[in-house]
Amino acid sequence: MIEFQNLKKVYESGGQQVAALNGIDLKINKGEIFGVIGFSGAGKSSLIRCVNLLERPTSGSVIVDGHDLTSMSVKEVREIKKNIGMVFQHFNLLNSKTVFANVAMPLTLAKVSKDAIKKRVQELLEFVGLADKADYYPDQLSGGQKQRIGIARALATQPSILLCDEATSALDPQTTSSILQLLKKINKEYNITILIITHEMAVIREICDRVAVIEAGKIIEEGTVFDVFSAPKTQTAKNFVSSVMNDQIPDSIKEIIQKHEGMQKVFRINFVGSSAGQPLLSDLAKQFDIHINVLFGNITELQGTPFGKLIVEFQGSDKEITRALTYINQKKISIKEVTAHAS
Amino acid sequence: MLVNSEQIISALIETIQMVAFSLLFSTILGLPLGILLVVTRKGHLLQNLPFFTVLNGIINIFRSVPFIILLVAMIPVTRLIVGTSIGTAAAVVPLVFYAGPYIARLIENSLLEVDPGVIEAAEAMGATPGQIIFKFLIPEALSSLVLALTIATIGLVGASAMAGAVGGGGIGDLAITYGYQRFDTVTMMITVAILIVMVQGLQSLGNIAAKKIRRR
Numbered sequence: 001m002i003e004f005q006n007l008k009k010v011y012e013s014g015g016q017q018v019a020a021l022n023g024i025d026l027k028i029n030k031g032e033i034f035g036v037i038g039f040s041g042a043g044k045s046s047l048i049r050c051v052n053l054l055e056r057p058t059s060g061s062v063i064v065d066g067h068d069l070t071s072m073s074v075k076e077v078r079e080i081k082k083n084i085g086m087v088f089q090h091f092n093l094l095n096s097k098t099v100f101a102n103v104a105m106p107l108t109l110a111k112v113s114k115d116a117i118k119k120r121v122q123e124l125l126e127f128v129g130l131a132d133k134a135d136y137y138p139d140q141l142s143g144g145q146k147q148r149i150g151i152a153r154a155l156a157t158q159p160s161i162l163l164c165d166e167a168t169s170a171l172d173p174q175t176t177s178s179i180l181q182l183l184k185k186i187n188k189e190y191n192i193t194i195l196i197i198t199h200e201m202a203v204i205r206e207i208c209d210r211v212a213v214i215e216a217g218k219i220i221e222e223g224t225v226f227d228v229f230s231a232p233k234t235q236t237a238k239n240f241v242s243s244v245m246n247d248q249i250p251d252s253i254k255e256i257i258q259k260h261e262g263m264q265k266v267f268r269i270n271f272v273g274s275s276a277g278q279p280l281l282s283d284l285a286k287q288f289d290i291h292i293n294v295l296f297g298n299i300t301e302l303q304g305t306p307f308g309k310l311i312v313e314f315q316g317s318d319k320e321i322t323r324a325l326t327y328i329n330q331k332k333i334s335i336k337e338v339t340a341h342a343s
Numbered sequence: 344m345l346v347n348s349e350q351i352i353s354a355l356i357e358t359i360q361m362v363a364f365s366l367l368f369s370t371i372l373g374l375p376l377g378i379l380l381v382v383t384r385k386g387h388l389l390q391n392l393p394f395f396t397v398l399n400g401i402i403n404i405f406r407s408v409p410f411i412i413l414l415v416a417m418i419p420v421t422r423l424i425v426g427t428s429i430g431t432a433a434a435v436v437p438l439v440f441y442a443g444p445y446i447a448r449l450i451e452n453s454l455l456e457v458d459p460g461v462i463e464a465a466e467a468m469g470a471t472p473g474q475i476i477f478k479f480l481i482p483e484a485l486s487s488l489v490l491a492l493t494i495a496t497i498g499l500v501g502a503s504a505m506a507g508a509v510g511g512g513g514i515g516d517l518a519i520t521y522g523y524q525r526f527d528t529v530t531m532m533i534t535v536a537i538l539i540v541m542v543q544g545l546q547s548l549g550n551i552a553a554k555k556i557r558r559r
Contacts, residue, residue: 096556109470109474
């Protein structure tokens, strides 16, 4: 468990004070995958670095598994760090050492016996699928492989917390996806709490349970991934969601709506969960005297629940359309009329 | 030619001795200073700005004194340490004061090239400052450190030739007493040729070693 209490971090730069973290209160539960998303400069890097005191907060507390790190001695913090693994954007592997030696490093530092190190490293390399690369050097590996080694290294001391600092931001989409699957596997098999910071909403969508949006050193929105994606409250969250959900109506469709305005009505239908499985449109066409034209649509899956939006055009008499709308409302499906000006 | 091959060989041995011993002692002096210059600076492992500022200043002072002046100025210190100010052993003292601070700077540069991310990873693992220096910083910079020491060694070959001017012996001594003061052009040519071969050889050796370390 990780808890931030009124966490503040102020940097001094050229006589000016810059607040990177401006009073963060956040609780990350044991065993969950928690994502913090924000634009660069929002403070997310400072936040994750406070969890293992790579950066010392100016004020406030960081509580990890019941210990307030800010009140502990340097030596005690060093011990706690063995329980917190960290994965970096640029991997931060030692280029002068083999894959084996890199993964073994945290164990070497902890003065674990050679035999035990050998066994554990073998185990870890098998877990990340790179058992055959033990004698390679990092510069002989691809980015995805390097990150797997970084993950294996972070897991060496069997931590209960894994920090991922933009762990997939330097990787291509396909590799990103495979690294995210690996993180999910770690979370499931070892019940390790994972804190991810990222600027990519796709990362949040793919593996996080809960998400917090950070802006100007403050958490501006927080909730389950499903809630934030289906109903983002702040503009920043909306922007992030639309970056992966594409819920904006394309201009070409807007033009069509504009041309036909007055002759028919355009609606946005939100599907959530089981309603996404119903044959709603064909029901409507059969039961009412209307024609339905699907203009634009997007259905995705969030944490195992289908979720999506359809922009449809109903052609028919006002009366029939009103009846159809009543029917939809009875089914508890959210529907809203769209005009050419609004989206 | 006024010198025989025996004289050349014994001068060569003197030069090698001078360079080898002064390299050894100046590395013993320069390596810890170089490390301290890195880790005590702002934002680093063992930040200590007053210490850094003083050390930085002292190294600059030694680095700014021309070697020929250092050679003479160091005579009392040399007498104190070696007992005499003439001869090969005596030449090692000013050479160490010349090359030590130089090596400290070179090592500082090499260590600063190490990716700060690696240090961050080490800190995240809970490594102590000592572990970070010896298990992360130095291994990561090793290849670059070898090249730095190669540069220092070549600098010492040049400086040791100058030490000949105050009776330090070696190839430089031969070049000055015979080649320069007695207008013996052949000796001058031979001594210069020997120095060229030495420098070429050392640089190649350093390059090979650095390459080997980098690409194991």
